[in-house]
Amino acid sequence: MSAVYEQVERAAQAVAAALGARRPRVGVVLGSGLGRFADTLEDMVAIPYGQLPGFAESRVLGHAGRLVAGSCSGTPALVMQGRVHLYEGHPIEQVVLPIRTLILCGCKTVIITNAAGGIRADLVPGDLVLISDHINLTGTNPLQGANDERLGPRFPDMSTAYDAELRSLAQRAAAEIGLRPLKEGVYNWMLGPSYETPAEIRMLRTLGADLAGMSTVPEVIAANHMGARVLGISCVTNMAAGLGGKLSHDEVKQTAERVEKQFVHLLRQTVGLLKSEEL
Numbered sequence: 001m002s003a004v005y006e007q008v009e010r011a012a013q014a015v016a017a018a019l020g021a022r023r024p025r026v027g028v029v030l031g032s033g034l035g036r037f038a039d040t041l042e043d044m045v046a047i048p049y050g051q052l053p054g055f056a057e058s059r060v061l062g063h064a065g066r067l068v069a070g071s072c073s074g075t076p077a078l079v080m081q082g083r084v085h086l087y088e089g090h091p092i093e094q095v096v097l098p099i100r101t102l103i104l105c106g107c108k109t110v111i112i113t114n115a116a117g118g119i120r121a122d123l124v125p126g127d128l129v130l131i132s133d134h135i136n137l138t139g140t141n142p143l144q145g146a147n148d149e150r151l152g153p154r155f156p157d158m159s160t161a162y163d164a165e166l167r168s169l170a171q172r173a174a175a176e177i178g179l180r181p182l183k184e185g186v187y188n189w190m191l192g193p194s195y196e197t198p199a200e201i202r203m204l205r206t207l208g209a210d211l212a213g214m215s216t217v218p219e220v221i222a223a224n225h226m227g228a229r230v231l232g233i234s235c236v237t238n239m240a241a242g243l244g245g246k247l248s249h250d251e252v253k254q255t256a257e258r259v260e261k262q263f264v265h266l267l268r269q270t271v272g273l274l275k276s277e278e279l
Ligand code: HPA
Pocket: 115, 116, 117, 118, 195, 196, 212, 213, 214, 237, 238, 239, 240, 241, 247, 252
């Protein structure tokens, strides 16, 4: 059998050893420029990715690269402050090793966030959008290769990859903190690291995509494979290619920074509501 499960198990054991009596129930992945949520946890312990077996360290600016455990409004959480992307050259099993580790550590609910370009006309920079579904145009999949049944089934269903109840919960959280109802949309994953061309964005719009990004989908597939429930949140940092000006990582970081306070507030409220859920 493949060594993938053993790698995840080793990483989970290292995390568990560092966490002591903590039992995290909610996993969170923080996207580009959205890392501050981890700093708001109470009673926190941080583990640099470099200290965890198998974890790759991100080389993308704006991604910190540590695992932070702590309590968020009473809900025990385990947070990835930074992630690695397939375009960085890591094997895809290494890209999804951290999310699998979170789930094996007990996080049966995961919140996966990212910065994304807005394709649909009403999605503008600064919008926080709930992901309702995705399109994978990379031609690759984190489950390719031999399947290990200890992780999940060979052919996992993806028809409810983004849990509708969790989206309702996030809408409730948004209302409670005075935000307008959150928009929802379909996220498209292309490899990157170059941004899409305007022609690709026109194609993606025709195909039904609302958001363009370079992450999230492999993690969502791996999480569903393991039976975890997923909430996906995009922060629209820019209009997708051809719909506004030229694209830059600086603009992405600046917009993420501008809405980070609201993003952190929404995330804290949502994770807080999960406390009363069956986790
Ligand atoms: N395209 C792909 N990835 C992104 C974008 C985009 O426009 N903005 C932030 N990440």
